[in-house]
Amino acid sequence: MNLLPKSSKEFGSVDYWEKFFQQRGKKAFEWYGTYLELCEVLHKYIKPREKVLVIGCGNSELSEQLYDVGYQDVVNIDISEVVIKQMKERxxxxxxxxxxxxMDMTQMEFPDASFQVVLDKGTLDAVLTxxxxxxxxxVDRMLAEVGRVLQVGGRYLCISLAQAHVLKKAVGHFSREGWMVRVHQVASSQDQVSDTEPRFPLPVFAFIMTKFRPVPGSALQIFELCAQEQGKPVRLESAERLAEAVRERQQYAWLRSQLHRKAGLGSVxxxxxxxxxxxxxxxxxxxxxxxxxxSRDNHFAIFIIPQGRETEWLFGMEDGRKQxxxxxxxxxxxxVALHRGQQYENMESIQAELSARVMELAPAGMPxxxxxxxxxxxxxxxxxxVRHRDCSPLSGDYVIEDVQGDDRRYFRRLVFLSxxxxxxxxxxxxTDVSHRAQKKRKKDRRKQRPAGTPEEPPAVPEQAIDKGYxxxxxxxxxxxxLALLRSPELLLETPLAVLVVGLGGGSLPLFVHDHFPKAHVEAVEIDxxxxxxxxxxxxxSQSDRMKVHxxxxxxxxxxxxxGEARPPYDVIMFDVDSKDPTLGMSCPPPAFVDQPFLQRVRRILTPExxxxxxxxxRDLGLKDAVLGGLKAVFPLLYMRRIEGEVNEILFCQLRPEQPLATPELLExxxxxxxxxxxxxxxxxxxCVLSDMLQTVQLV
Known part of the structure; x- marks a missing residue:
């Protein structure tokens, strides 16, 4: 029997609920969970001797079960005369x-401060359609009445699906009144009771709004989230962040439901x-x-990615994960990627921590x-x-970290947290800057540091960086x-003017500077x-052959x-990223491949x-447009795809005598x-340069 309304607006109709309970009869209807599913939250926030008002009680067994375990000072109200008669008789x-x-909860007949708890199971959701x-x-009248009948220190405990508009209204109303706002997720709310009465695909939450005595002139607002029944509440800085945290949990519940029903949802x-x-x-x-x-044993597995290797193609890219x-x-x-800034004891502790949660994402049909x-x-x-954390006004938060690679060597990385x-x-x-040596030096510094002085790890000496790699x-x-320029032996003997746009950690310009002794390198960096x-x-470091602008x-x-005196460059390199992740092209920013700008690049490049x-x-249409624009300015265009990465390196020239065939390039x-x-x-x-040009194609 389908008793759900055709339109959500019918939830607010007295006639709808009269008809609903007449058709339903004496069988209890449990919105958002049974007493057994809600009892941990209820017992956490309601004391047995407190006076409780249940608004919109319907024919739920919740009040009866609370009564039976010792909560006997319970008053129930509802707008339906039919259901009130049923419940009195029962x-x-x-x-x-x-x-x-x-009684109409928007016009309650109780004196002020009559109750210590107002309990609402789905009623706010039903009214705020x-x-x-x-x-x-x-709704304003309803919430105002809730506040009126509660004592100072009392609680409005509202069981809800926490739809965005409901959460916004409830949190906004009570936070403005100076109440403490806590949202508590009900852990078992997504389970299925039976095939005939499926639950909502969204999780159930409990709003706990605690009434504080008004403090004139105080703007203090308290927002908290409890994600687990026994978990500690997490203090959040704003109502917006609370709404975001609730939305994240709703998305997880929806994802869990979808993954359990079917496979092949794409990248999740x-x-x-x-x-x-x-x-x-x-x-x-x-x-x-x-x-x-x-087969029986190949339904499901969990793969833990070692720290620092989540950026590798096999783990960090969708195609790699598919492989x-x-x-x-x-x-x-x-x-499973492990986050920087978090501590992990060992593989066994990670398994214990993850087991329950990842099992919720198991496919249907698993034995x-x-x-x-x-x-x-x-x-x-x-x-x-993590060696250093900071925030750049231009690039945002970033970290410097040392990680161990798959060959047991250690690498230093710059990562923008965006x-x-x-x-x-x-x-x-x-090799002499091993992790063990770093830990020993850190321990020695800690012994020498005066008590209370914050530790700032020193920069690694210059010789600790392998500049040849x-x-x-x-x-x-x-x-x-650079092999496209001229006779290779001349590259090391004649002056070479190089412009690199995008400094980053400086590895690329530094490598060119160190290995081409006649090269004069200029790097341009906006940050x-x-x-x-x-x-x-x-x-x-900068020198007479290395300048940064x-x-x-x-x-x-x-x-x-x-300018009038245009210094021509033998080599111009662009290795600059975009700060806008929505463009479909993360390197370079689109302005760097616009036709007018490419013409300027052409004017400062030597003919050879x-x-x-x-x-x-990643946008194929956009990439075709970029290649077309480059080809219009630079008649000769080679392209080299980087294996296992999205990167493609483009080599552009102006007036070569003729295109070089692959064997000539390799030679x-x-x-x-x-x-x-x-x-x-x-x-x-x-570093085998011929391998780098093995798959070069003429565009």
Whole structure:
């Protein structure tokens, strides 16, 4: 029998509820959960001897069950005469002290401060059906009456789905009155009781609004969230942040419901937060592999990504995770990334912490009591040491961190927290700066530091950075592009003017400076904080052959192109990221590939020079437009896709005699590498320039 209204507006109709309870009869109707599901929250916030008013009681058994466990001072009201009559008849003998009154909760007949608790199970949701003026006036009267009949220190305990408009109204009303606002998630609210009465796909929340005595002139507002029955409340800074936290939990519940019903939802990710602080602790990605044939043991697995390796293609990109899931051979794989700033004891403690939560995301059809394997890379959690945190006015929050790579070597990274899974700059640390040595030095500094003095880890000495090693594959490809210039042996013997737009940690300009002894390198960086980062943490330094200009790259190149004495550059490199993640192109910003600007780049490039661009573009239409624009300005255009990354390196030239075939390119790259492998030059054996040009294509 379907008794739900066709329109939510019918919830506010007396006629609807009269008809509802006549059809329903004596069978109890439990909005948003039974007593057993709600009792932990109810007992937490209602004392047995307190006087309780239940508004909109309906024919729920909740009051009766509270009465039976010792809450006997309970008054129930409802606008339906039919249901009040039913409830009186049902309880006259067994519960003589409990009363049922037909009463409009917007015009209650009780004296002021009559109750210590007002209990509302779904009534506010039923009344606040929309945000029309008439409805809001009715709700204002209802909430004002709740406040009037409560004593100071009393609580309005409202069980609700916490729809956005309901949460906004309730929190706004009581916070303005100076009440403490707490939202408590009811843990078991999403379970199914039976097939005939399915629950709402959204979680159920309890609003606990505590009445404080008004303090004239005080603007103090208290907002708290309890995400678990026994969890500690987390203090939040605003009503907006409280609404956001509730919305996150609603989205998780919806996702859980969808994942349980079907597979193949596409790319799905979510954060699990520390219950005490509200800070993200784990990031989960759910990957389904519909092509994997089902068997008893391959339904579901969890993969723990070692700290610091979440940025690798296999773990950090959707295509990589799909490959990982297919290789693992499970129908559903959840990858788990560990957050910086959080402490993790060992793999066993992580499994214990995650087991209950990730099992909620298991696929339908998984056998009962199925053992779910936790996978990892050699059982290793990895190592990550945050060396420095700061905030740039231009780039936002960032961290400098040292992580252990898959070869047990340590790497230093610059990461902007707005794109926490993207490494902005990276350098390898020399072997004498091991993690163990760092820990020993930190311990020694702590002994020497006066009590109470905050610790600021010193910058690693310049020699600790391996300047001969390029961590980023796209940087290696950009260096290989210098083979397009001229005879490789001449590159090391003749002056070379190089302009690099985008400094970051300084690895790319520093590498060119150190390995091309006649090169004069200029770097342009818009953010002065990045020069400080590069100097202090990545071993970068300026010299007579290395200059940094703090300027907008667009303005700097425009001023050069329009000046009378235009210094031509043999090499121009763009390695600059966009701060707008919505564009579909994260590197470079669109203004750097506009036609007028590309013409300016052309004017400051020597006729035989090469313009090298790091392009990161996921929008195929936009990428085609960028390539078309480059081709219109630079007649010769080569493209090299970086394996396992989104990066594509574009090599642009003006007037070459003729395009070079792949064998010629590879030969020039080998000759350049041979010239660079000079004794004592610190060349990294893993950097094979010919490999960087192996898959170059002519556009």
């Amino acid at each position: 309880n006259a003998t067994r519960r003589p002290q409990m009363s049922f009154l037909k 929309d945000e029309e003026e008439k409805t809001l006036r009715q 990710s979510l954060d699990l937060c520390n219950g005490d602080t509200g800070e993200p602790r784990y990031t989960l990605h759910v990957v389904d592999s519909p092509t994997v044939k089902p 990982l899931a297919a290789s693992a051979g499970f129908r559903r794989l959840i990858t 009962a009591q199925q053992q779910v394997p936790f996978l990892s890379v050699g059982g290793d959690l990895g190592e990550r040491t 794109s926490r899974n993207v490494v902005q700059s990276e350098a390898r640390l020399l 390029l961590c980023c594959e796209h940087h290696k490809a950009m260096v290989a592009g 002065p904080c990045m020069l400080e980062v590069a100097t202090r943490w990545f071993g970068f 703090i300027a907008d790259g667009l303005d700097y190149i425009a001023s050069l192109a329009e 020079g090469v313009f090298i661009l790091n392009l990161v573009c 020039k790259a080998r000759a350049l590498e041979q010239a660079l492998r000079k004794p004592g030059g610190g060349w990294d054996d893993t």
